[in-house]
Amino acid sequence: MIRKIRKIFRSPTTATTANKNENIHKTNNSESTLQDTSCVKQELSLVPNHLNTVFFMKDHVFPDVKRIKLQSPKTNPIPSTDDVQYAKMRIISSPVFQLRDIIRALLTSSSPSCDLISTFLSYGQLLGASSIHGYLVDRCYDTQTLINDEFSSYQGVALCITYDIKLSEQQWEDIFGIHESTSIISKTASSFFHLTDFLCILSGSRVVYYDPNERMINDERAYVSIFDLENDDIEMFQDQFSPLDHFLLKSKTFYNGTLIRLPLRTTSTTQISTQIQTLDDIKQQIYKYFHFNNSLIDLLLLQTNLNTIEFDYTKDFQLFTRFFSIEKHSLATIYDTQSKTQIIQLTSSKLNNDINTSDVSRWLISIHNDYNEIHKFKTELKLLLPIVPLCSPSESFASLSESHNYQSIQITSSRILYYCISPTLNLFSKDDIYTQLSQIKFPEAYALFLKDLSRLINPTTTSSSSNLSIDLIWELMPDIDEHQRLFNENQKYSIQQQKNIQLINNIIPSIWEEIGKQELFYSVTEGWGYVAIEDMIINNVEPSPMQDVLTYVFSEANAPIVILPFHVINGLCKYSNKHYLKVMTPFHASKLLSDNSSVLSNLTFEQKILLLKYIILNDPDPDLVLELELLPLANDTFTTFQTKQASIIYIVDNNSDFLKLFHTKQYDRFLNPNIDQNLFAKLSSKRFQGNQNLVFHSI
Structure with a gap:
């Protein structure tokens, strides 16, 4: 489908003088700007490829904004005479239209967001950008370039967002389709946009000025003005293009990326507002958005392309003050047949009250790909785990319940796992969550996630840089007894927490079954x-x-x-x-020692005693120590346990005083009286003596 795009900035050489009667506006209707456009339609057919600006004032056409300085009565900028027509020609009084809604309209294939910053990030992900750079631009333009000094404040502060990727032709086509996907919220209030301060999109060699309320001219789909930097002469349009000078420094005809410039305005329900929205409002909105863990989870799970986010303040595009930034780095990556697991480090820096602060967080993210046999499509399951929990489980859980983009599951009492799936779980909306998780093979994906995690850990050391150790793997394996206690005490928790406890209890058997396969x-x-x-x-x-x-x-x-x-x-x-x-078991230990008797020669006296205790105190079978050199003697050596046909070892008493009656050379005929009392009692028992070369004598 070829769209009909109108250009509002037109060459004076092609413009004919409009019939006076055709340009009269009704002064009692603030929303009827340029209602009769018959003359405009006639002139549009004469517009050549190179365009200049045309402005109407009463019956006349003026070719160049810079060369004219029109005065209106200072006592009443918008009088109820013919000057009202003059004001309407240059001031666009629009219904309330949230700036975020304009950008939301660009997201034809993404879920809408209620937050302006989130929407910009989502749009960057949609474009495939890896870097986003935002500029809070204070008013810095020469007021003499405007139509009238009374309107100088109208080209004011702006939020500029740049992406390090150009728009494709299809993405441009999506922008041209904003009109069909955007609805006006209210017509009871007014927000102010000056003709020189429309929302602007720059990418490659193309610039688009966009009027969300179609007030530029009242022709069909006349809400976009397009410039081609390579072919159109823009030198005469200082009003429109001066805010873009910084971004076009390297090339006046090409920008290697995408820029969205949003003029910032406030609204008034009673009159046209000339009050400019403060930059601090936007700055605080940025701080607030990134203050919560949800924004970081979104960034890691949903905006995976983005690695760098920066925001600067500037007044003249000469001096820049960095007031917020986030950098994402991959510290390690493991690739498997079906999955990829990474350690991600997020470093955020913030300038607040002239004080710089920096925070570092580390996360594990795993992407598991599979094919859904039931619904016949490929699925991508993303699992995200904070290596060090950033907030208490209850706080995390409360915030998660409000999110529609990802879900959570409390694997253990101290660890919450976040996950999302593409396509979304809405495809399985008729099923309960347990069935959904089973269909997307969550237990298998989780076990593979643990397997990949194990490859990132050197079990013999703990990495201080990533807080990883073998204990983390054990910690992420569900504790059956712990969850059973939680299940038995679920009346203490909220309804949402009870559902989570029920869910993990239902899915634990499948998780352990899959863990056992890895x-x-x-x-x-x-x-x-x-x-x-x-x-x-x-x-x-x-x-x-x-x-x-x-x-x-x-x-x-x-x-x-x-x-x-x-x-x-x-x-x-x-x-x-x-x-x-x-x-x-003691049987395993006995057999291993029988087959590897040389191992005992490397053990100390204390170690051999511990081995003996493990075998004979944990298994009633005395034969397990036969032929093992573990029988402790009074001279602190060991001999082999043998049958009664061998030399006899005497058990006298669990007291070393009796040894004073014998020469030290005879100590090898007695059981060591200084061993553990339980061990001594076991060796002294009649059952044990019946099978071994031990005889009890009491002195």
């Missing part, structure tokens, strides 16, 4: 790294010197030992494939 478990045994559950042996002993010695022994025997928190062991035992799961 190589997520780091083996401390050298050379193994992350292993699958069918390969690993879990050291389930509480953190202690005993755990350390067991880990060392298994590692020396090249067994893939892993140390897991209790809630991880619990989740695996309950929901993963139990046929593959191996938890370390």
Whole structure:
């Protein structure tokens, strides 16, 4: 479809003098500007490619704004005489029209936003821009270039937003279609736009001036004026183009990017307002928007192309004051067949009351691609996790409930995961959230997210720069007991929190089932790294010197030992494939030592005692220590546990005083009396003596 675009700034050489009767306006109707445009339509057919500005005053046409200085009565700028017609020709009194709505109209394929800053960011994402630079521009233009000194304030402060990418032809066509997608909100109030201060869009060699309320001329679709910098002569249009001088310094005919210039105005419900909206209002709006975590989550989940956001204040485009910036850096990236996971660092800087402050936050983001077999389309699931929580879970949860762009799920009591899917979950609106998450394979994506995270972590160290350690992986695995307690006490929480608790309880089994399929478990045994559950042996002993010695022994025997928190062991035992799961037992330790007896020679006395305690105090079978050199003697050495046919070791008393009756060379005939009392009692028991070369004698 070819659109009919009218140009409002026209050459005086082609303009004919309008019939006086055709240009008369009704003074009692403030919204009937240029109602009769028959003369304009006739003149438009004569407009050549190079354009100049035409302004009407009563019955006359003036060729150049700079060369004329028209005076109106200073006592009454808009009198009820023919000068009213003069004012209307140069002042556009428009219905209330929010600036953000103008830009929202550009977002033909994005969800609308209620926030101007968010809308600019969304538009940058839509364009594919990686950098956005905003300028709060104070009034700095020569008032003599305007039609009349009385209107000098009307070309005033502006917000300029630049993107580091040019508009495509289709995106230009979308801009030309703003008229069809934009509705007027109210006609009871007025906002002021001077003819020289319309909303402006510059990209490449094309400049468009846009009147959202179609008041430039009253011809069909006459809301856009287009200039071609390469072919049109713009030297005569200082009023219109002086605000663009800074951006066209390198080339008067081309801008390598896209600029949107918004004139800032306030509104009045009773009269045309000449009050200019203060730049501080916009600055505070920028501060407020980026103050909340939601804006950062939007930036990471939805505006993924954007890496740099900057805002400057300037009065003359010579001196710039940077008052806000955000920079996004990827610290590390892991690519997998279906996913990509990154550590992202956001650095924000703010100038407030002449004080510079800077904040750094780090995030994990994973993008999981899949094909939905039910609905027959590709899906993209994004998962986002703050590495260090930026606010309490309740605050995060409350703010999330208001967002329509992403969702949250509280994986643990201290960790909230944010996620969004494209296409949106509205496609599954008839299903509950649990069904939706199952359809988008959330459990599988989450397990792969943990797998990618594990590749970003060196388990032997903790990265101070990214706050990553192996403990983070365990922390992100749901605690069944914890969620069961929350479920039992859900009456203490809000309705929304109760739904979240119910959701995670429903989906926990699937998450653990998928976790059990991944190589997520780091083996401390050298050379193994992350292993699958069918390969690993879990050291389930509480953190202690005993755990350390067991880990060392298994590692020396090249067994893939892993140390897991209790809630991880619990989740695996309950929901993963139990046929593959191996938890370390005294039997495992006994067999390993039998097959690798040389390991014992590297252990200290205390370490051997700990091994002996682990085996005989956790398993009633005395045969587990047979042929193991773990029998402690009074001379602080060890001998091998053997049957009664071997030499006898005497158990006298759990007191070393009796040894004074014997020569030190005979200490190797007695059980060490200084060992742990429980261990001594176990070795002294009749059941144990019945199988071993131990005999109890009381003195």
